[in-house]
Amino acid sequence: MNSLTEENYLKTLFILSNETGEVNVIDLSKRLxxxxxxxxxxxxxxxxKKLVYYESYKPLRLTEKGKKEAGIIIRKHRLTEMFLVKVMGFGWEEVHEIAEQLEHTRSPSFFEKMDEMLGYPKLDPHGSPIPDKNGKVEWKKYSKLSDCKTGDTLKLAAVIDSSEEFLKFLNSRELKLGLKVKVKSIEPFDGTMVISYGKKQSETLSHTVTERLLGELMDI
Amino acid sequence: MNSLTEENYLKTLFILSNETGEVNVIDLSKRLxxxxxxxxxxxxxxxxKKLVYYESYKPLRLTEKGKKEAGIIIRKHRLTEMFLVKVMGFGWEEVHEIAEQLEHTRSPSFFEKMDEMLGYPKLDPHGSPIPDKNGKVEWKKYSKLSDCKTGDTLKLAAVIDSSEEFLKFLNSRELKLGLKVKVKSIEPFDGTMVISYGKKQSETLSHTVTERLLGELMDI
DNA sequence: TAATTTTGTTAGATGAATCTAATTTTGTAG
DNA sequence: CTACAAAATTAGATTCATCTAACAAAATTA
Incomplete structure (x- = not known):
């Protein structure tokens, strides 16, 4: 059995690996x-404990065992977020912190019950995939809004940042998953974008925001 | 802020004080x-931290501050148990262990939401009172089944032991809170009781069981 | 390639929560 | 009232997760 602390290292290493390929000591250090x-x-x-491969001065890598255990923790985190939103009525901006605590609960039946009540969801409220019971995940290949060109239309599918501050910002602009947003212009200097969506004809978003929004590029 | 470990000492001291008046180091030691x-x-x-009064070789006592903090932890535990039973559909025998973990969650809104969803319950699934937001509890003065005399009728209201083993035993005899049980005979040697309730005309219960069952004595 | 910066490791200290062994205090039984 | 038993405390060690300071390796820049 891993300690809560070990679980946090595993989880973070897993997520970082999927974000950025190679993970170094300093990356984990900063994130944690x-x-x-x-x-x-x-x-x-x-x-x-055979959960990571470690060699001095080399990038950090999870073993298969490590990936499985990390995946299961992330599964618990994301199921919890979904439960908090769908069953308990929390806003998507409120759930990350709570799930961060509940994900360490040792009770398979607790999470199985959630899964069942939710109808075995595949995605969490932030659009991230929920790993299966063996910790396996399929990461969809979405495009970042910040990588779009003028004229592109992106159907928002996920956020990269689940922090309360970021999600409150999105709420304030009525930006939700599922929306189709169209890029009207891009400021070459700093990447600031003007987009339109729903009833909004022109909303300005900084690069900091657009690089945290993922979606599927629409054909039209 | 108290550590999880400190919370467990506070909670246990609180419960032990209400069970047995004076609490000594050895009592806490055994319970924990x-x-x-x-x-x-x-x-x-x-x-x-001004949470307990401590003097060498004297019984242990919580301060008012200690009682409040302990009460709040117990509130979270009992609300969680109720939530697990009423909202998530767990059996009363399954919830103690899970609540033991969730009670340490730091998120007032999580427990407020539970409370609201449950309609502000006063009792948990085992008949124990749920402290209010300030950690205050009213402990009802119930009678133990083991203290009843032949011919007495007791309306079961609470159990003293929320362990899975004990509650599974009660389930196996179809003993639930709310039932009226009548004492048919008591074995003077070891206190074993024969009782009747519902459709059961004579069920034999050891003293170990009867001293864990609480209720209100009926007039008739 | 030499110098500098960045990244990573080693060594050693700290605080929290636990333990065992030894000692002291309190309570109890002759 | 002494002797023994039970309960509590003190002293010191251990493990976990963390830190800082010092040093080493790797990467980058000049």
């Missing part, structure tokens, strides 16, 4: 807000 | 499965 020496020693510990 | 020296040092720590 933990100093590098601490990360190094935890990696050695997880290597002893 | 933690050796006495560890308990002593934690009591000193909690005394520094």
């Amino acid at each position: 807000n933990i100093k590098m020496p601490t990360v190094t020693s935890m990696m050695k510990k997880l290597a002893d | 499965n933690i050796k006495m020296p560890t308990v002593t040092s934690m009591m000193k720590k909690l005394a520094d």
Whole structure:
């Protein structure tokens, strides 16, 4: 059995690997807000447990066992988020913090019950895929809004950042998953975009925002 | 903010105080499965935080602040149990262990939402009172079945033990809260009782069982 | 390629929560 | 009232997860 702390390292390493291919000590260190020496020693510990491959000065990689355990934690996190939104009526901006705590609950039946009540959902409220019971996930290949060109239309499908601040910002602009947004113009200097969607004819979004929005490019 | 460990000491001290008046180091030690020296040092720590009164060789007592914080943890535990039973459909024998973990969740809105969904319940599935938001509880003065005399009728209102094993035993005999049970005979040697209730004309219960069942004595 | 910066590791310390062994205090039974 | 037993405390060790400081390796820049 892994400690709560170990679970957080596994989960973060898993997510970081999927975000950016190679993960270094410093990346984990920054994401977890933990100093590098601490990360190094935890990696050695997880290597002893056959959860990560660790070689000095090499990128960090989860073993298959590590991926499975990380996937299961992420499954619990995302099921919880979905439960909080669909069953308990929370807003999508409120659930990340709570799920961060509940994901460590040791009770398979608790999460099975959630899954059942939710009708075995495939995505969480932020559009991220929910791993299956073996921790396996299919990551969809979405486009970032920030990579779109003028004239492109993107159907929003997921956010990269589930923080309360970011989601409150999206709420304030009535930006939701499922919306089709059209790129009206892009400022070459800093990437600021003007987009239209729903009733909004022109809404300006910074690069910081557009690079956190994912979706499917529409043909039209 | 108290650690999860500190919360467990506070909660257990609170419950033990209500069960048995005076609580000694050894009682807490046994209940928590933690050796006495560890308990002593934690009591000193909690005394520094003004959560317990601690004097060497004296019984342990919570301060008002300690009672409030313990009460709030117990509130979260019992609301969670009720939620698991009423909203998620768990059996009353399954919820204690899960609630033991969820009670440490730091999210007032999570528990407020539960409370609201449940319609502000006053009792948990085991008949124990749910403390209010300030941690205050009214403990009802129930009678133990083991204290009843032949001919008495007791309306079951609560169990003293929420363990899965005990509750599964009750399930197997179809013993539920709300039932009226009548004492048909008591074995003077070991206190074994024969009772009748519902369709059961004579069910034999050991003292171990009868002292864990509480209820209101009926007039008739 | 040499110098500098960035990244990573080693060594050693700290605080929390636990333990065991030894000692002391309190309570109880002759 | 002494002796023994039970309960509690003190002292010191251990494990986990963290840190800082110092050093080493790798990557980058000049």
